[in-house]
Structures are given as C-alpha cells and as structure tokens.
Amino acid sequence: MSTKIGTPFYVCPEILNGEYSISCDMWAIGIITYFMLSGYPPFHGKSEGQLFNQIIHHRVVFNDDPWNLISCSAKDFITQLLRKNGKERPTVEEAL
Secondary structure, X not given: OOOOXXXXXXXXXXXXXXOOOHHHHHHXXXXXXXXXXXXXXXXXOOOHHHHHHHHHHOOOOOOHHHHOOOOHHHHHHHHHHOOOOHHHOOOHHHHO
C-alpha cells in the first residue's frame, strides 16, 4: 500500500497524504457513480497536480446537465461518498 499505482481520477484525499483505509474504496465508488451518471469525472485538471489540488480543495458539484435529470438521492449518495474526511464517509454496509 505504499506504491503509487492506479488512475489519478480515483485517488482520495487521504491517499495523497500517504494514508489508506477502506474509506478510500468508498471514495472510488463515489467517483465511479458520478462518472457513470454524468459521463465525466467530478474532479479534473490539465495536470496531475491540478487534479490532486481539486481533489483536496474542491467539493463535488452537480451542474445543470445532466444533473438536473438525476435524483436527489443519487446526488446525496455521491456527496456522502465524496466527503473529504474519510472518517465521515459511509461504510460499505451504510452505503448499501
């Protein structure tokens, strides 16, 4: 768990600080869900550094299209999974 591997779009804030827990996987589920419903990732940047800055400092937003057609419960689910503090994210059981 110390090697940098994977797709930067799915990295959670605590991974960027060298920490890992199951809540990191819950973050990834939030990213995947956002991506599946919108067709684009919630955080982006022209470089890996800009992407990581967004992951650490920006909150997830649900701009008009396609989010105006997506249920509030789906957006709430994503918001909970993409909490910056991993201890505040739902567990697997809570997410189910």
